[in-house]
Structures are given as C-alpha cells and as structure tokens.
Amino acid sequence: MDAAQDSIFALASGHGRAGVSVVRLSGPRVMAALASLTRKSPPPPRLASVRRLYDPQSGALLDEALVLVFAAPASFTGEDVVELHLHGGRAVVASVLEGLSKIKGLRGAEPGEFTRRAFEQGRMDLTEAEAINDLVMAQTAAQQQQALRQMGGALGRIYEDWRQRLMHAYARIEADIDFPDEDLPEDIVDTLRPDMMRLLDEISTHLGDDHRGERLREGVSIVLLGAPNVGKSSLLNALSKKDAAIVSDIAGTTRDVIEVQMNLLGYPASLIDTAGIREAGDSIESEGVRRALDKAHQADIRVLLLDAAAHIIGDGDDPGDHAPVFDLSHLPADLVRLRDDADIILLNKADQLTHPPYGRQPGEERLFVISVTADRGIADLLEALSHRVMELCDVREAPALTRIRHRQALEDAQACLQRYMQADAEHRDPVLAAEDIRMAARAVGRITGQVDVESMLDIVFSSFCIGK
Ligand SMILES: Nc1nc2c(c(=O)[nH]1)N(C=O)[C@@H](CNc1ccc(C(=O)N[C@@H](CCC(=O)O)C(=O)O)cc1)CN2
Ligand SMILES: Nc1nc2c(ncn2[C@@H]2O[C@H](COP(=O)(O)OP(=O)(O)OP(=O)(O)O)[C@@H](O)[C@H]2O)c(=O)[nH]1
Numbered sequence: 001m002d003a004a005q006d007s008i009f010a011l012a013s014g015h016g017r018a019g020v021s022v023v024r025l026s027g028p029r030v031m032a033a034l035a036s037l038t039r040k041s042p043p044p045p046r047l048a049s050v051r052r053l054y055d056p057q058s059g060a061l062l063d064e065a066l067v068l069v070f071a072a073p074a075s076f077t078g079e080d081v082v083e084l085h086l087h088g089g090r091a092v093v094a095s096v097l098e099g100l101s102k103i104k105g106l107r108g109a110e111p112g113e114f115t116r117r118a119f120e121q122g123r124m125d126l127t128e129a130e131a132i133n134d135l136v137m138a139q140t141a142a143q144q145q146q147a148l149r150q151m152g153g154a155l156g157r158i159y160e161d162w163r164q165r166l167m168h169a170y171a172r173i174e175a176d177i178d179f180p181d182e183d184l185p186e187d188i189v190d191t192l193r194p195d196m197m198r199l200l201d202e203i204s205t206h207l208g209d210d211h212r213g214e215r216l217r218e219g220v221s222i223v224l225l226g227a228p229n230v231g232k233s234s235l236l237n238a239l240s241k242k243d244a245a246i247v248s249d250i251a252g253t254t255r256d257v258i259e260v261q262m263n264l265l266g267y268p269a270s271l272i273d274t275a276g277i278r279e280a281g282d283s284i285e286s287e288g289v290r291r292a293l294d295k296a297h298q299a300d301i302r303v304l305l306l307d308a309a310a311h312i313i314g315d316g317d318d319p320g321d322h323a324p325v326f327d328l329s330h331l332p333a334d335l336v337r338l339r340d341d342a343d344i345i346l347l348n349k350a351d352q353l354t355h356p357p358y359g360r361q362p363g364e365e366r367l368f369v370i371s372v373t374a375d376r377g378i379a380d381l382l383e384a385l386s387h388r389v390m391e392l393c394d395v396r397e398a399p400a401l402t403r404i405r406h407r408q409a410l411e412d413a414q415a416c417l418q419r420y421m422q423a424d425a426e427h428r429d430p431v432l433a434a435e436d437i438r439m440a441a442r443a444v445g446r447i448t449g450q451v452d453v454e455s456m457l458d459i460v461f462s463s464f465c466i467g468k
C-alpha cells in the first residue's frame, strides 16, 4: 500500500493533564475507524456531536467525546479527517490511541505528517507548510507575526513570481534556439538582460538582509562572558528573573553553559551564562571554558563583564572628585582576542566604589556601570539589550527570508544568474544561457516545493510535532 493511502492518527494537543485533548485522524479509512470506535453512523461533516467511544476489540467504554468529521477535500489535509475531542488526561488518551492502533489500515502519524499531506494534496506550498511549524513554535509576538505572514503565502508568492519570470525567460531563449528569427538580428540573451539584471538585484537584496528573518525565527543569542566571579550568573538570574544559575563567591562556580529564553519587547532571545574564563584548574573547568569560547564565537550579542573595582583608576574618593576613570587594558587574554567594538561591556559590583556612576557612561554607547546585587543600572542595561535584539531581527522588508534552506536555494539561483550575466556577448552559447536560467528556476522552485523536493520532504517535516 502506498504510504499516502495509509490512514494516520495522533494526539494533536499537548501531553499530560488537560481540559480537552484532541486526537486527529486523516485518510481514506478514518470514517470506517470512527464507526468501529462509536458503533454508530458518523455525524454529518462539521457538526460537533457527542459520542461514546469503545475499544474496538474488548468493547470497553473509553470516553464520551466530542466528534468532528471533515469530509475530503474540505479539510486541513484535503483527506477525510476525524477529530476526537477527548476528556483530557493520560489514561483516556492512551486508551483511545491504543484502540485506534488495533484498527486495520490505521497507524500512528510521523512528525509533521498531517501538514505533509496538506502539502502533497496541493493545499499549500512548502513555505506555507514550514510556516505552520513556525507558528506552533513561536514564543513571541514578532515570531508569531512573521509565521502568520508566511503562512498566508506572502513569501511563497515572491518566490513563485521569481520562478515564473525565469521560466518565461527560459521559454523565450528556447524558442529562439529552435526557431531563430532571421529578420531580428537582436540577440535574445541580450534582450532579456535588463529583466534578469532586475531579478538578480531583487534576489540579492532579499539575501542581503543580515539574516534578520532567520534570527527572528531562531532567536537572538546573548552570551555573558568574563573572568570567574565577576557576577555573570547573578546577572543571568537578575535579567531573566529566574533562579536559573548557581551563584557563589567561589571563583569557577559555573562550568557548563546555561541558557534561558527571554521575550524582549516581543522579540526572542536566549540569554547564555558561561564558565568564567581563566587558566582552568581542572579538566572539567577547562572544558567549560572551551564551551564558553565556543558560545562567544556563535553569539549575536556578546556581553563582557568586568569587576568595576579592578578596572578603575582613582575611584573618586573625595566627594568633589570627577567620576572614576576606567581602564580596560588588562582583560583576560581570551577576552581580548575575541573582543570587538560591538560588544557590550559591563563594570559590575560598582556598589564597592565610593561614588559609582551607575548606568550608561557618557559618550560610550556600550559601556555600563552596574551592580547586580544592589539592582543598579540593570533596567538601563535591559532596555539597551532589548533595543539591540530588536535591531538585529527587525525585518525592514517583509516578508523576509526565514530559513537556511531558502537561503541556500536562492544562493544557487543567484550563482546561475550571475553566470548568465557575465557571459561575454561575443562568445555566448545560447544553449548554455538557457541552461543557466533553467537551473536558476529549478533552485527557486525547490523553495516552494514546485520541483525536485521528494528527497528533502523527510528533512523538512521531521522537525514538526507529531500530530501537526
Ligand atoms: N480542531 C482543530 N483546530 C485547528 C486545526 C485542526 O485541524 N483542528 N488546525 C490545523 O491543524 C488549524 C486550523 N486549520 C484548518 C484549516 C482548514 C480546515 C478546513 O477544513 N478547510 C476547508 C474548509 C474551509 C471552510 O470551512 O471555509 C477547506 O479549505 O476546504 C480546517 C482546519 C488550527 N486549529
Ligand atoms: N558586591 C557585589 N557582589 C556581587 C555583585 N554581583 C555578584 N556579586 C557576587 O559575586 C559573587 C560571584 O557571583 P557569580 O554570579 O556566581 O559570578 P560568576 O561570574 O557567575 O562566577 P563563575 O561562575 O565562577 O564564573 C557572588 O558572591 C555574588 O553574590 C555585585 O553587583 N556587587
């Protein structure tokens, strides 16, 4: 039996205790399955109906459920769909899933298999299917908005427009090769050049978005770095308002990477605490330092923490004195090596200074004096971080590119078009020009799933939840 002929089922709602749990079924056998579960004729499509459910083998009563039927093709998958809205709970759900697995022609669904069927039935393109998963995974409002835009087809329409223009150009070159028009000496490849130039521009602009859409989908990483004992874990806990990391006055407390998810003004970030960087005492700590540096290299935003008292020249002991002057010249060697101008620098434990100048330092965009334990300067810092996160994933030209799969396909298309543009007019072979355009069209078509996708569907849908 062809896999698409199987009927599938899965728990579509969350696991565990719940008010209602939804088990969804899709495929040609689901109406028969419903009959053997309810021992009654099915309710009419789209009319919510209460039914007792029985185990198809033992006949034991399993639940009193709300049943919904969607007849093909007017359903989410385009196939016959049955939904069982169960009294939530582990035993009820388990017994119903168990009952379903005893019915011939039915099997548990793979991750993303419902949405995959919707794609295979032509109810949506691949970018829309991916957006459904993004919507499920969305943790913040901005991610939700981006997923909804893509789910509505905004991204797919751009790619499909590009593919159509390429196919059109390809057809014209092919026609010219097959039926050269002796009266028109104008070279078709030259004629198409301005169009293809414009298309190449559009693709390049879309690619040159600094990964904003991808970062919005994945979240911005903020890594806290510094020598042991400077207060990195304390800061993680303060910013996230969670007791996520162990704090102690023993240098070398944190040895592993600790990550908390944050929602900053609707934008997603992961805040990452790391082991203090120093010549490590033992092999566990040195592995911790290695992981810290690893995270530092992948970070979107690096926050370097220093002990304010250790980096000060004259701390303004006399009340009339100027603000203290900080000297950042003696940082740990590893920090010096990776530091750059975009890094945020924090001078912590400023409560130990006589006249601490809390907050952002005048004339310095990224230098903050703070005290985590005294809660000074933290609100300013959070605001600055939020602003930076927003900058990093605020898509100016919506809809934006949202995943590496799309980026790679567009880079392929871009390379083909560049080859087409660069070909010397004198020595151009129209057959090769046509091939460049055709390859560009194929690359773009892979994004929406127009061409060449069978081999990658497993990869695309495996990151989905079971039941979606
Ligand atoms: N209970 C339940 N809630 C759900 C879903 C579901 O499958 N079941 N969805 C998914 O997981 C989403 C809704 N998606 C859906 C999309 C289309 C159709 C559907 O039947 N479409 C028909 C008829 C449209 C109409 O009535 O106007 C069609 O397009 O032909 C159903 C659900 C979110 N909430
Ligand atoms: N006075 C003062 N002490 C602080 C401040 N922030 C943190 N501390 C203390 O400094 C010590 C070390 O804090 P942690 O947050 O564990 O430091 P860490 O940078 O994570 O240290 P490692 O995990 O060892 O790298 C603890 O005793 C904290 O209470 C501060 O602003 N002022």
Ligand SMILES: [Mg+2]
Pocket (backbone or CB within 6 Å): 232, 233, 234, 245, 246, 247, 253, 254, 273, 274, 275, 276
């Ligand atoms: Mg720590």
